[in-house]
Amino acid sequence: MIEIRGLKKFYGSLEVLKGIDLDVPKGEVLSVIGASGSGKSTLLYCINGLEPIQEGSVKVDGTDVHAKGTDINELRQKMGMVFQQWNSFPHLTALENVALAPKIVKKKSRAEARDIATRQLQHVGLGDKLNVYPSALSGGQQQRLAIARALAMEPDYMLFDEATSALDPELVGEVLDAMRLLADEGMTMICVTHEMGFARDVSDRVTFFHEGILEEIGTPAEIFGAPKSEHLQKFLSSIR
């Protein structure tokens, strides 16, 4: 379970998150929607401890992410993260990309790490690309590689930061399919997304961010069918 309490985040004097309270129970798929600059991505970075916070707390399975004594490297193994830019390691093959972290972080044997990597790559449909370098993969394939790489650490939570925003339109589908598959398997997911179709069909809950405030949260039916806040109504009509 991820528990966020009174989370405030500043970049210099700019307040990007203005006191967020949010619980994400195990097994839930939560989509975060909102305009650019509403603080959705920053929320993920704060959950993962990639950005320091100024007030409040983020707890993952009871462990405070931002507390001084927390072993953040160990805690991050519970949370896989997929970025807008896929960031595949260009000097490693697909297999090595996925096997690296299990090998050096989890101290798995070479053979074990390769097994895990092979399995995860097959899982996202890249079983025939094991020994290919990222430069020879399409954006969609690289993003699926990034998903496999995160999954290889056997995380309990997956954080998706606009995983399809940088992709050519024809490549979005394959990545969304991989995410859908993951959701069907019961993974706990927080997806910052501009894909309203995905948010509506796959999520258990959807939350709308507006200028650093969590304005509305509810089931997809509530958010898309009966939006209460004016900003959300405006946002939804602007993207339709």
Add this chain to the structure above:
Amino acid sequence: MEPTVSFFSGFQPSDLWFLAEAAWRTLLISVLSISIGTVLGVVFGWMIYEGKWPAALTLGPVLDVFRSVPLIIQLVLFYNFAPIIGLNLDPFLSGVVVLSVYCASLVANVARGGMEAVGLPMRRAARSLGMSYWQDLRYVVLPIGGRAVFPSWVGVALGVMKDSALVSVLGYIELLKASQILITRTQEPLLILTLAGAFYFALSYPISRYAATLEKRWAT
């Protein structure tokens, strides 16, 4: 007719061996200096890149000095002033020290550029997998950054090898000094300098070829 006594004598096959030995000394001092200089340079480059150590504040200007002052002046100054602080180094060791620091000052810039080329998003992706700062540095930043600036590093290494000729001013008999000795004796500068040039070429060419092969392999 009286035989004239001459200080000069023609080029002999054994002179070729003399040059080859000198080329070996050039190779030795270059490999040592470039190795030490590269390790030091990467550490310096990393300090400047991180920029939070107090060292970074002082390091930049100091390295600038070593980069800007002509190597020949550095060599003569170091060789003559080191004994004052109790360092009695022979020409070879003095050469290694000065060339290493010079090489490090050049490599520091290259290394910093390489680390910057990796970029924050890539590093965050690595950290998000649970890698520690050092694992990220070792397995992601250095390999990716290293490949990015490898051609520049080869340029620095070849430059240092050629600059090692300047150590001859301290009396270290490397390739250039050996050729000067032979020229004085044989009075055949054209032949000797051509030979010396060929030796330098023979030392650098395999390096640039090998570098090109590596770059090609990484490009795929």
